[in-house]
Amino acid sequence: MKVVYLDNNATTMVSAEVLEEMMPYFHMYYGNPSSMHAFGGQVGRKIQEAREKTAAFLGASPEEIIFTSCGTESDNAAIRSAVSTNPEKRHIVTSRVEHPAIKALCANLATQGYRVTELPVDKNGLLDMDQYEKSLTPDTAIVSLMWANNETGVIFPVETAARIARERNILFHTDAVQAAGKLPINMTHNAIDMLSLSGHKLHAPKGIGVLYIRRGTKFTPFMIGGHQEKGRRGGTENTPSIIGLGRACELAAKNMSAEMTKVKLLRDKLETALLSRIKSSRVNGDIQNRLPNTTNISFEFVEGEGILLLLDEHGICASSGSACTSGSLQPSHVLRAMGVPFTMAHGSIRLSLSIYNTESEIDFVIEKLPPIIDRLRSMSPYWHSGQEICTVQ
Amino acid sequence: MWEYTDKVRDHFLNPRNVGEVEQPDAVAEVGSMACGDALKLSFKLDENKRIKDVKFKTFGCASAIASSSALTEMIKGMSLEEAMKLTNKDIAAYLGGLPDEKMHCSVMGKEALEKAIANYYGKPVLEEGAQIVCECFGVTDTEIERAVRENNLVSVEDVTNYTKAGGGCGNCHEKIQEIIDRVRAEVRPAVKAKLTNIQKIKMIEETLEREIRPSLKHDGGDIELIDVIGNRVIVAARGACAVCKASDITLKHFVELKLRDLVSPDLVIEEARS
Known part of the structure; x- marks a missing residue:
């Protein structure tokens, strides 16, 4: 693979x-x-x-x-x-x-x-x-x-x-x-x-x-x-x-400009596509003051580890700030310090690119990730398809 | 990366019985979004009061989803009395084991099942007199006590792995330790009181008779108690055991563990050489 x-x-x-x-x-x-x-x-x-x-x-x-x-x-x-x-x-x-x-x-x-x-x-x-x-x-x-x-x-x-x-x-x-x-x-x-x-x-x-x-x-x-x-x-x-x-x-030093242009364009394409295709998702971190290669996205009502393992089935490597992947029981200290709500923090994943990533790879992730979120949400007791209502008391 | 068994992977990738049973006889929800995992279990009984249809919805990591899926497969066809006896260890064993840090996923399955059965009988859900010990994850003293007792837990870290209690701010670690100390004091009264040699020999002989010989005899073997010197238990293998190449392993892993568990934790098995 x-x-x-x-x-x-x-x-x-x-x-x-x-x-x-x-x-x-x-x-x-x-x-x-x-x-x-x-x-x-x-x-x-x-x-x-x-x-x-x-x-x-x-x-x-x-x-x-x-x-x-x-x-x-x-x-x-x-x-x-x-x-x-x-x-x-x-x-x-x-x-x-x-x-x-x-x-x-x-x-x-x-x-x-x-x-x-x-x-x-x-x-x-x-x-x-x-x-x-x-x-x-x-x-x-x-x-x-x-x-x-x-x-x-x-x-x-x-x-x-x-x-x-x-x-x-x-x-x-x-x-x-x-x-x-x-x-x-x-x-x-x-x-x-x-x-x-x-x-x-x-x-x-x-x-x-x-x-x-x-x-x-x-x-x-x-x-x-x-x-x-x-x-x-x-x-x-x-x-x-x-x-x-x-x-x-x-x-x-030679590739710095490619990081700021090519890598950034791919990151932005990936991020924009995921946000538009997956509802109840958001970017963690300031959009302006940010590295050109990184996006940290939260998908509400699902847990990060499941996302990573299902991505892994397609050979896609990413990481998560969820509690379950860290071996501790709380989501990442960074997301907690930012006050990201629990519903969002557990379902966060980080995608970080390099100059060696290609547009076809990004397209592949854009194709594979939304069905993974759908699949996990269909299993989640908090997700009710068609409506974005959280049932947590 | 977690080392999940093939069975865990299978139940995560192909979860069985996802959804909600229509017109269920019982429903239960445990966990919360803040805790990072939650499970909603619903079931329906047939005319013989056996679980006919059972479904789950889980928010959580791969092992939480796999534990829920395994639970539904395990209890299908069981009577409620049978289902009540299911422990979190059974769920973990069904999956070929879970990483220590993930044992709480199997505990969540057990809790959902218990709560659903209580819901069926119309009993109150929160056990009477239970007090929240871990504020971060909403874990009560009775839940911690049970996990300590059923899984023989010895440290706060164990308790966190099994119940999540103590995994947040850490303020409750002292209280958890108190519960562990209290439960362990009850669980092993026989160990605390020092046995006389006669009592020890008697207990060993009884344990051999009751717990060990039946399974050995099943394979045509037997065991004879030769002597007890301090904590050294000298035995001789008889019958099929005497010629069996695996008898060392049987002695160490089966007989010794049983005796340590039921008589005294310091016992060492030795085979009499004739």
Whole structure:
């Protein structure tokens, strides 16, 4: 069965060009980049190249780039460094809709005596910037706000937020894992001190991440070990993946305009068709401030897991914010923070595209999804065909 | 991704008996939209008071739909007395098992059935004296007690998997733990009171006679109690069991489990080597 992959916010395909770039560094050029011999040294030079490409992609300098093992490690390194280099400050500002990497880390720090402010969002998933400004105190060590939300694609004005933090001498970190490659990022024009990236959301492999640290920012390493990454992240380099990520950054810069045009058009076509063909459905998240590849749609009176499994029967890959798929009993924290009603939250699915999706794939989903919703609704005690009346007491 | 059995997948993809019975003898609705799953069950009896027609409508995940479908297949043709005896474990077993986190789907089936039968007899639905423990999911103390008792649950996490109680804000975790402690104290009085050796031997011999020998004899086998040293129960396989290659497994998985369950949880079976 042909796979129609619309789950690119979960992970992406390693692109052919990236794979090709990586291949020689497993079996042929396996030297340690730190070695004195030329066999290892040539790998070291290749890593330097990848660092330069990654830096160019972010509008940064190569020495501001640290390679890590994933987005979560980058987030941990950033926040832990911020609190340990500002030992007198005991306050962290973040939002209610962050990725678990930040959410769970802040919850953990809260048990160690840190005060954590989780800023609420409105029904569209947006921050109240006045409230944000008021939350900053002389005791605030760091602000961490995601650039774009993984579930809804909603974009936070992190550049504005970073400027406000800078005025108060507060460090600012952003998890840009979902934003990278889909929105222009230029670190020379903003006041963001630290930024996390993940390779596998960018058509590079899993197991490689980046932490950008602005020059002059105090940093204490999270991973202590060898001299690699100038002592800021010990551990022998994941050479093939770093080299692959360098290539992926190059390609992402080139494909950025296609993300904003081709991918966005396909997303809009998909979303519009589904909303018009399926009644009692709606989009979660602000329509204007949103990634071009993501749509999060709720179908009232059905449950997300069933939708996913029936889509899976057609080879269509998507994900859901419903309780049943998460293994917990409550719908996603993002939808709950936005106050999406229960009738809608349980039946939410996320479709996330990449530049590799085609129009015929989108047409296929537009054909297959509406009957799936009909089928589940015909089984639902809350759905009465022809009328959109909810019978819940 | 959940590991669903083929049977769960089948009942989800091809659900049996979807809909509502016309002019039903009994109807029940359990769950709510807020909880993430809900089931509406209706049935009709034949002239012999057996369930002739039964249908369901379910809002919920794949395992909720499969559990509802399985329930309707299982109770068709049963008398109400027979149907009353059905447990959530039976529903899960019929489906070849459910992931732990999804056991609450089978409990929902059992609750709907109970409520429908109560509806048939015109009894009040909420059990008398039941108190809501989990505010998030509206679960009562009697529901939690029953799940703990019937499924031998030991932790709050177990209770959440089976009833959803405690899966929301978490404020009721202490109360759930109290219920678990209380039920477990009632369930195993024999274990709490330390048995004398004579009592232990007597109970083991009785259990062997009552629970174990009949099934062994069915296959031409037998078992003899040789000695009890502390918690070591020394037995010898006799008849067909003495030459059976699977007798080790029988001893460990059947005899030992039975004795642990009915006499003392610390017992270890050993085979006498002659």
